[in-house]
Amino acid sequence: MKVLTRQLISVWTLVLLLPLGETLSTQAQQPDTSVRRSVFLPVDSSAARSEGGEITVADSLPAVPKLSEEEIRKLYGAKQYGRAAAAYERLLEETAEPDASLLYNLGCCYYKSGEVASSILMFERAHRLAPDDRDIRANLEMARLKTIDKITDNESIAAKLWRQVCYALSLKMLVVLGILSFLLLLGNVLLFLLGGNRTLRRGGFYAAWVGLFLAILFNLAAYNRKADFQDDSYCIMMAAQANVKSSPDEDGTTLFELHEGTRVKITGEAIGDWYPIELADGKEGWLPAAVLTRINAPVSQVDYCS
Template structure:
């Protein structure tokens, strides 16, 4: 009975993977036919079932870029780059889409070491960091076991254990930092062309304190009914309606 259930679930998986690829190719054909709006709708529908594929986000970003939705294009490329951070095409298109933004938010300068750390952290995706953590701990344990077996090279292996311990701490630390960022830091991209940011979560009492444009990335600090408290990289804080942005997962 168990074997039958496993077989059915496996065959279902195969069918869904085939459908997935077929829909993806249909979307690509629509892109070839310059029907970018329909292509973006099709890619979005695939995303509902398979939300973790960087190629899908990348193509969706292209569809949005071609249909002049720069905010949504930046959102899709950002999703793609978080899954596949070293893909050259994604990096290039994201950079180009960001250059089409109106807003230019000035970031205060930080320590060089911190900048380097961010570059290192973003070099791998969360899954890749997690994988590196598991591999590094496996190597450490094997080295400890070997040290107990081969007494003649025990001294060398002890040095290696020390080094591997430091690497483990570093890799696990970065993985944890990445996890915390993914889990607790809510970021979003503005998809409306121009958004008035209010001082309060209503338009009656609140004043319009600044204006932001499509494609600007912000951090969501708090949510209240249809409104969200946002923070920009330069420290500006205000309230906007939820419909104006799309959250980055």
């Protein structure tokens, strides 16, 4: 029985260590190329003006030819931010599944052109695809500083800590660790049942509980990441200004004003052309669908909430 127990422990150790070692080795040898930095890092708020004055979208072309990324970089280098944005928009329309880099670069062009809401929308979409990218997070925060509405996030400390846990590792690593933790659970259950002495059985018992805890933790974190990715309830306020009403009607009481670039959450079904919304600080009300654009939405389609 003791020999059988030692063999089970040896086999179980190999089962655990080999997949994990291969995964870590692969990730160490292959750098993350999902986000390509091809234009301008980071967005410099002091560069929003050129030598001739403030840059606006007036320099965009009526008819935009298809340009390569190198040609778009030259436009950007010449401080023709509106033209560069229009060229990126065409690339975006022709791309079925845009990557975070394209959305990030377009957001930078919008930012330099003074289009705060559009830049935040693109940075939010890029962040959704690459939540671990520090440059995207930094530029998103920089763009938010340009908004008029300064909204305090009332999320609880526990919720913030849980979010940090969920995004501490990549989704792929969370899935791998979840599988390994489940295998750890099964292996220690076998050790508890087949252990040759009381010490081994006791160790297997407690280790099985650890495996169960880790399996639940990693799988819940992976599920939360997937749910965040699929969540389409968050929108960006695109209109320069809109009144949040107490009811889904223009005649409703105005509760407060919102301005472009503010992030809101749709909390229910639309009534007519109005959506119930909630801000990060807990304020609620109704906004017309025409002033909201979903963060998680097909970029090739009309993004207005409808």
